[in-house]
Amino acid sequence: MSFLPPGAYKPAVDHWGSFQKLSKRLPEGSLAVVDKTVVGFHPGLIPALEARNPRAIVQITGGERAKNFASLEKVLSESLSLPRSGTLVVVGGGTLGDVATVAAHLLKRGVRLVQVPTTLLAAVDSSLGGKGAVDLTLRGRVVKNPVGVFHYADESWICPELFTSLSEDQHREGAIEAWKMVVCLDGPLFRRYMRKAPALDKLVKDARRLKESVCSQDPYEQTGLRRVLNFGHSFGHVLESLSRFKLSHGDAVGLGMLCALDVGRAMGVTPEKVATQVEEALKQGPGVLGRDRIASLIRRTPLGDVVELLAADKKAGKSGELRMILLTAIGSFEILDVSEATWRNLWPAWKQGIRP
Template sequence: MKLRFSPPSVTTLVQEVPRLVAWRRRIEGAARKGVVFWDESLPLSWLAEIPGSRPLPAGESCKRWHVLEAALTHLAAARLPRTGSVIAVGGGATCDLTAMAASLYRRGVDLILAPTTLLSVIDAGVGGKTAVDLEESGRLLKNFAGSFHPAREVWICPEVLVTLSERERRSGVGELLKMLWISRQRADLEGISAWIREGRIARGFWRQVRQALAAKVRIVERDPLDRKGIRAALNYGHTVGHAMESLAGGKLSHGEAVAWGMWVESALVDRKFAQEVRQALQFLDFADPRSVLAGDRADWEFALEGDKKSDGKKISLKVATGRGLREVRKTPAQIADAARAFL
């Protein structure tokens, strides 16, 4: 006996909403038949006025099991029907946690994402993955558990990104560079630098954001559930980057960690291209991460062993080189040694 099980596919509508007032109107309208979760650090006081909305902790502290439980309890108390929607307003952590809650509540309800950072626009906003972290023995395992739950709609508002701090803008650039490099597109470092310094969204810069989004959509459509190895390219920089986030104890943002993770991972196979990565990061004033990294070789190995691309012995990496993507398999110990040598 065989049971052919094919869950219905989901089409995600990604829309640019140029004006903040229109973006706000959409969120408030969706809240009439849904529940809004928002990043408590956002400078948008009107979110707290939405009936039934709930703030979430800022940053990575949002992605904890007790926060997930509280979110599910809030949805249950709101009596949200299966036909309702869950709306996330915030950065990557807010989107990840809210998406996981939406995937679990009543075995899945519609999700709407309103990302508020460049990083979440490119990373969490498109892709369908959800996640929570696990704390074990005082150490953090990034994205230890999660599900696939694509959003029904994603609302991107450039005017919201103007409110970001310089560090948040730089963090988002880490993911932007990743997408440009794995799709072999040239990064306009001058335009990107202007965005980081001034927060002004020039036409050329936004064109690169659109190119990065289009590249990610092409990859995700070919491998939506991360089963074919195609989507592994999106993890470029993340194996080392996630380990760095854990070892830095919150002193490195996700984008900063991924940026330096790309340098280390490329150096495993192409020192010349890795040097280009390093020069780009230095040009964009990415701070040297060594001062905030704590831990010895065993700590590095522990952080790397939790990587989802590990088969128990080796970790498969797809890294950008001067000749395109290349796959490499290394043990956690080998990656740890390389990271410690470079960092």
């Protein structure tokens, strides 16, 4: 008998198979949160859920704009009759997964959560690791994830047929987050990927194994180890915000990794050869966007806005210093404070879309 409350860390439990088959695992009377867009592509989802006699099926159109208090309230208000022993299942990408994680944490002070990631990004990253959050709008600009919880899923269902409706862009965005983990954590695997591009299932399995290994050692982000998962995210989040979320999270992180490689080189932490190899791999592998995209996003941005966005980022140190994950080699990293002067020096080159 386990005395762990719902949502407490436990090693990830993954089930692979069709949604039709795995949905039979869902206890009757559960609450389902489903991305409406996904339902459009996979009409069999709703009948499979209905067969489990759910309390309610809440359909929300996924997307960064849905990652807010309005969606959270919608889920919570449909869930009031869910008992504390109940289950919330979320079928969607990272945005609905994050909202549902917060809801599962708040409902009755915590109910059981099942994650069914429908984007590659959610499969390799967001559906694992217990984090959920909603965004806030600050003076007209969206600040990502300032309000959140840790609430680990009881299990995840990986249903490869759900990924068939993803576009090429969505594949790239997810692959970028998977490569992020390989680049920082597993040199030998990186070299294998360079020799032969991994199949989708393998990419998902490898990324989930790497992420789980980090989360198991630092489930509540206390030792600092987990920060490695934020490689590329400091400037990634800035770019995402400056684009007003027209740039997807995955693509923003891809460009943010290029910025992190530049910062690492400028500080003498990332060897030139490593930075060149990783940048090339990110282009060849997942297909990171070109540096011209960084330029077009920051060309007209006052530096003051960037300073503010970086400071609002919750990865900042105690006195607001910028703390970044920098590669020391492929498969290893350091977490270091970066002075404002360091990234300001790189800004003119970034603004022109060239490698500093």
